[in-house]
Amino acid sequence: MFDNTEDSKTKLSELGEFGLIDHLTQHFKIKHPDSTLKGIGDDAAVIDHQHKTLVTTDFLVEGVHFDLSYMPLKHLGYKAVMVNLSDVYAMNAEAKQITVSIACSNRFTVEALEEIYAGITKAADLYNIDVIGGDTTSSVKGLQISITALGEAKEEDIAYRNGAKPNDLLVVTGDIGAAYLGLQILKREKEVFKVNPNSQPDLTEYTYLIERQLKPEARKDIPELLKKLEVKPTSMIDISDGLSSEIMHICKSSKVGANLYEDKIPLDPKVISTCEEFNLDSTTVALNGGEDYELLFTISQNDYEKIKANPHLTVIGHMVEEKEGIHLISRMNTKIPMQARGWNTVDEDE
Amino acid sequence: MFDNTEDSKTKLSELGEFGLIDHLTQHFKIKHPDSTLKGIGDDAAVIDHQHKTLVTTDFLVEGVHFDLSYMPLKHLGYKAVMVNLSDVYAMNAEAKQITVSIACSNRFTVEALEEIYAGITKAADLYNIDVIGGDTTSSVKGLQISITALGEAKEEDIAYRNGAKPNDLLVVTGDIGAAYLGLQILKREKEVFKVNPNSQPDLTEYTYLIERQLKPEARKDIPELLKKLEVKPTSMIDISDGLSSEIMHICKSSKVGANLYEDKIPLDPKVISTCEEFNLDSTTVALNGGEDYELLFTISQNDYEKIKANPHLTVIGHMVEEKEGIHLISRMNTKIPMQARGWNTVDEDE
Structure with a gap:
């Protein structure tokens, strides 16, 4: 339904790279103004964490990690965020920011990307996450999503994989x-x-x-x-x-x-x-x-x-x-x- | 020369996902022990910046951003890092860490990924950067590299795009x-x-x-x-x-x-x-x-x-x-x- 075959749909090239990024990211409001000093719109985002910063990244590739014949695009956007937040929570930390990079072929329309971003936005709203940057680009084939999540924790609260003891x-x-x-x-x-x-x-x-x-x-x-x-x-x-x-x-x-x-x-x-x-x-x-x-x-x-x-x-x-x-x-x-x-x-x- | 056609080359599947990541990232030494508290090897990396943190990400896609018929893989790894560091320097900041995510089809061998990582390692060494995480996965077609760079700057030193005045x-x-x-x-x-x-x-x-x-x-x-x-x-x-x-x-x-x-x-x-x-x-x-x-x-x-x-x-x-x-x-x-x-x-x- 989001394929680039219906005339009523908008081709990615109609907006251009900068227009597309502006279009897709215009709705993000900063939820942590004390922590997210600068979100989307400059060479880099600027964040300020009071404690230690957690960083994790995951790459989701069409045909490897998901199949669009049963994965709705909105769910895909949502799940791509969850996969990353999960790694922050697994450090016993609070997730605060994500960057989102998407590459897609011209088989995808602007409306398709809007669906993915709708899922990302829903996840960001429910989990209290700022979307602070990213990249939207074309790919030769398929859809790839790379998300990096940032979180925060006091040093003494961080749980690593290497602290388990016998009898725990x-x-x-x-x-x-x-x-x-x-x-x-x-x-x-x-x-x-x-x-x-x-x-x-x-x-x-x-x-x-x-x-x-x-x-x-x-x-x-x-x-x-x-x-x-x-x-x-x-x-x-x-x-x-x-x-x-x-x-x-x-x-x-x-x-x-x-x-x-x-x-x-x-x-x-x-x-x-x-x-x-x-x-x-x-x-x-x-x-x-x-x-x-x-x-x-x-x-x-x-x-x-x-x-x-x-x-x-x-x-x-x-x-x-x-x-x-x-x-x-x-x-x-x-x-x-x-x-x-x-x-x-x-x-x-x- | 790195295609998966020569019998002497190592197929990605021979190492498995975890073995491959271990193999490719085993040489990274932490250069900023006061700032990179935990690098590769847990759900998330842990960093500690004294000042504000800069975050930027870029996605490089084969056939869109590079052509392997004239881009050697080692140079590609190097350039992928440069593209991201450049965005940190453009905030008048010091770049300190990167995460590296790579998706590639089974046309690539372990030796090909080693070449990309050799370029990444060279860039990280010359620019004094810690590689703190990432993801290596298979893709249906081609090679995609997503890098996130993190940097640090005092708040008063950060240069945004929006401060230019007439006569500057x-x-x-x-x-x-x-x-x-x-x-x-x-x-x-x-x-x-x-x-x-x-x-x-x-x-x-x-x-x-x-x-x-x-x-x-x-x-x-x-x-x-x-x-x-x-x-x-x-x-x-x-x-x-x-x-x-x-x-x-x-x-x-x-x-x-x-x-x-x-x-x-x-x-x-x-x-x-x-x-x-x-x-x-x-x-x-x-x-x-x-x-x-x-x-x-x-x-x-x-x-x-x-x-x-x-x-x-x-x-x-x-x-x-x-x-x-x-x-x-x-x-x-x-x-x-x-x-x-x-x-x-x-x-x-x-």
Whole structure:
């Protein structure tokens, strides 16, 4: 619907580079005037953080990270912001600014870019983020989005990956595996659509799974919650590549091992029923699915009382000495060594 | 030579995403330990700037911003860094950190990415920059590089685009037009090569022009020089899209007009002779060529004595009231209104 085939749509070349950037960014209002001293409109933005500055960047490429046949452009803009904010929250920090660079081929119209920016704007509004700069350019093929997020935290609050100690508890936020299953539903519907373009699928029952894939929410609330609970994680990471891969990152950086309890992994009931429908093992999906954008962290056992009643947080295991290795303790109480997976292994063609 | 056709080359998939990032970034040493608290290796980098932080980002796309048939990969990595640093220097600031995101298709090998990173590393070493993060991913087609640069400056030193006043002097660094002509030489040789692949062109006489195109240097020295001269520019911008476009940016932001004197525009003798060879008007090339990465700034007339003897700086005009407009004063002393050009106008197929 946003392809450059309808005469009523506006070609990118009609506005030119500067006109296009002005057009797309004119609605951004500065939300942190004390921190964002200069946003869009100069050679560089100027920011002023009272504490330390966090910087992270992610690159989303059409055909690799997203498929526009089931990813609406507005959701794409929203998700591209979430992916980056999630990395700031994973440092136990507050996200404050982003820059947005977009390259797209002339198959995209001004209206298509407006949709992407509508999603970016919605994300920026809901998460209280200033869009302080970026670049809009043409590409030979497809759409690429590169976002850099900036955040702020007191030095003593920052949670790195390398602070986990043996006996620390391993905690995950929310539930996991749903985003991966949402993608499987969307792919299945795409195949159905190819065979029968008139099919009217009713996906209502899969709403939660599909939303987790198309419109993930980064856990802005968790650093705030941890502050309120007076808990400083000893290590933290976000779950973008699957639980198993993230546990291994923490273990490698912290030089520890881990025991993960299969029966503790938080799964939404819809994840369990859809795994049955797709004949998938729900633990495999949770361990290797990815794109959940939940947070995984470790805390000292002394902090257990502070978090145990919280519905957002689930203790799923504990850290051990490095030489003991990384294991999944199955429901049958067998100890299974965990393998490095993640990226391009569950799903080669994604 | 870096295509994925030789068996001796390493396919990207052999290393995997994490292995590849580790492999490419293992050589980066932290140069600013007081400012770069955490570089590559966590969800986000952590930086600590004593003063204000500058942030800028640029997206370079194969087939749009560069052509690998005449741009060596190492030079591309170097130039991608320069383009971003230039925007920090254009704020009269010191550049300190960059993040680097690269997307490339499987036509590129690990050795090709190593070449790009060799150029990035060289630039980072020469310009005293920490590479603090990034992303390496696959793309469906071609190569895309997105870099974000971070810098630091005291608030009172930062030069914006919007501070120029009527009667301020308009100053440019170095000489301009050479990068555009370098591109014309390279394009001409590409056409010759297509007709006769055995031709051995001698481009020695064009070395300066080609270097300005393939290996531009950002003006790190200028903010340092201005500090030494005790000159604070009233406005500043870097010349990426051509002198005329940049003058118009300053005029628009500062709500002033300008008179630019054609006979003052600093041109290298090789620019003049090559313009004759290509039957191009050298003023047009200087005004609209772009990619010079020199700095353009305005200063109060009171500061003229401080800069007048400096070989890096040339006064090329002065600012006037907004209502007087923006004019080129030709060698024949006629007043010609300047037109907005730049991006995709001199050179539609670039």
